[in-house]
Amino acid sequence: MPKLPFPDCCGCTACRSICPKSAIQMRPDQEGFSYPVIDSDLCVECGRCGQVCPVLHSPSVPSSYVDCVVAQSNDRDVLDESTSGGFIDALYRYVLEVCKGYGAGVTFDGDFLPKHILTDSYEKAKEFRNSKYAQSDLSDLFIDLRKLLSEGKTLLFVGTPCQVAGLRSYLGKDYENLITVDLVCRSIPSPKLWRKYLDWQEHRHQSKVKKVFCRKKTYGYHSGALEIEFENGKRYAGSNRVDYYMKSFHSDQCSRPSCYDCKFKTKHRCSDFTVFDSWNPQAVVRSDLTDNDRGYSNVIVHSEKGREILNQLKDVVLIPADPEKMFEFTGGMESNSIQYKPGRKTYYADLDLLGFEVTAKKYVTVSAKDRLIERAKPLRYYIKKLLK
Ligand SMILES: Cc1cc2nc3c(=O)[nH]c(=O)nc-3n(C[C@H](O)[C@H](O)[C@H](O)COP(=O)(O)OP(=O)(O)OC[C@H]3O[C@@H](n4cnc5c(N)ncnc54)[C@H](O)[C@@H]3O)c2cc1C
Ligand code: SF4
Ligand code: SF4
Ligand code: SF4
Numbered sequence: 001m002p003k004l005p006f007p008d009c010c011g012c013t014a015c016r017s018i019c020p021k022s023a024i025q026m027r028p029d030q031e032g033f034s035y036p037v038i039d040s041d042l043c044v045e046c047g048r049c050g051q052v053c054p055v056l057h058s059p060s061v062p063s064s065y066v067d068c069v070v071a072q073s074n075d076r077d078v079l080d081e082s083t084s085g086g087f088i089d090a091l092y093r094y095v096l097e098v099c100k101g102y103g104a105g106v107t108f109d110g111d112f113l114p115k116h117i118l119t120d121s122y123e124k125a126k127e128f129r130n131s132k133y134a135q136s137d138l139s140d141l142f143i144d145l146r147k148l149l150s151e152g153k154t155l156l157f158v159g160t161p162c163q164v165a166g167l168r169s170y171l172g173k174d175y176e177n178l179i180t181v182d183l184v185c186r187s188i189p190s191p192k193l194w195r196k197y198l199d200w201q202e203h204r205h206q207s208k209v210k211k212v213f214c215r216k217k218t219y220g221y222h223s224g225a226l227e228i229e230f231e232n233g234k235r236y237a238g239s240n241r242v243d244y245y246m247k248s249f250h251s252d253q254c255s256r257p258s259c260y261d262c263k264f265k266t267k268h269r270c271s272d273f274t275v276f277d278s279w280n281p282q283a284v285v286r287s288d289l290t291d292n293d294r295g296y297s298n299v300i301v302h303s304e305k306g307r308e309i310l311n312q313l314k315d316v317v318l319i320p321a322d323p324e325k326m327f328e329f330t331g332g333m334e335s336n337s338i339q340y341k342p343g344r345k346t347y348y349a350d351l352d353l354l355g356f357e358v359t360a361k362k363y364v365t366v367s368a369k370d371r372l373i374e375r376a377k378p379l380r381y382y383i384k385k386l387l388k
Helices: 014-018 048-052 076-081 087-098 122-128 141-150 161-171 191-205 244-250 257-261 304-310 323-328 344-363 368-375 377-387
Strands: 024-028 034-038 067-073 102-108 114-119 155-159 178-183 209-216 225-230 235-238 273-277 297-301 316-320
Touching: 014 024, 014 048, 014 141, 014 161, 048 161, 067 076, 067 087, 067 304, 067 323, 087 102, 087 122, 087 155, 087 178, 087 273, 087 297, 102 122, 102 141, 114 122, 114 141, 141 155, 141 161, 155 161, 161 178, 178 304, 191 209, 191 225, 191 235, 191 244, 191 344, 244 344, 297 304, 297 323, 368 377
Parallel strands: 102 155, 155 178, 178 273
Antiparallel strands: 024 034, 067 297, 067 316, 102 114, 209 225, 225 235, 273 297
């Protein structure tokens, strides 16, 4: 085990969870990304933390895929609140309502920071809908999950590929009652940056945040925007084109260091399902489809267990598709890491020194043309609807 923390550490918490002496704490570094810190007074040098680290020892990966579908929920509320086609919500519904099991996913805590939680209530699992674009806090979730699995409970875990690999590595064996879903994950910014962005928005709108959707489809799936509702009734919406947080994220200058050489980006995954955006559904399905601009999920099934579950899902349309064609439209994100940008070196130091607004404006530009295109979006959307 290299001395903790090491730069490739993805923060999966497997080492902390396995430690028999509770000698490892996850602590945020200056940038706000959490890393394991060992208390040498408690450590007995058993080496187990190194053995479960998925960065040092990748979990075995059986196959690339056994099935592949494009999915869209039949439930309008699910579809409106989900990032793409609402496929993951259908899985939670199956596990929580049919199997009477548990679901683990990401919600916002009281400070609007992403946090993985566990629930046996589908009502609560509705909070998992929509991507939260900052690294989630896993706390001691893996330990709780292992307990439930050994009691025979059915469990669905959804997370980034590194989190799923960390969980599988910590568990150390296959559980028939565990279902895992990973995402095609561009990369992840820090919770500290996200909170500083929200502080800035609260200051601009003179009110506390009440609700956040990182990708809302008010003007269609293809024009998704980050939307914030404030307690004073004000509302903010900004797409990747004009929003300074989303633009920073997509400029690859503020992601976790491990994301620039991600060990988990491969078509071969240790999960049961890989789910991601279906930007060109009509080009990947093996039948006729007219894109209704409400969002579709690309779903790659990696296991026979996953294939069986697929047949049990309700309230979701599943259309057979071609996996290789799906990958054509991800920009290589399923297998390639983001490129390291020179700005990454100083982005977070500037954040501490200059605050969110000045830093973001120093590293990304929102042009007058960007703002014009953004302003024309509602009009374009309604004209498109009228012409249909
Ligand atoms: C950080 C991040 C980066 C992504 N990058 C890409 C990409 O580059 N290309 C692409 O095609 N798709 C990407 N996705 C996936 C995509 O945005 C959708 O999540 C996916 O299509 C599933 O959509 P859905 O409608 O089925 O589920 P949704 O209703 O959107 O459900 C989202 C699920 O993701 C989980 N989740 C939310 N936020 C986080 C988080 N911070 N960490 C871990 N799990 C989380 C929730 O628990 C929930 O189960 C990314 C997702 C995330 C969270
Ligand atoms: S070597 Fe063993 S005791 Fe020490 S931190 Fe790692 S797991 Fe814990
Ligand atoms: S097990 Fe996870 S958190 Fe621990 S060192 Fe490895 S990558 Fe980092
Ligand atoms: S890019 Fe890789 S290391 Fe970064 S959050 Fe996604 S899976 Fe984890």
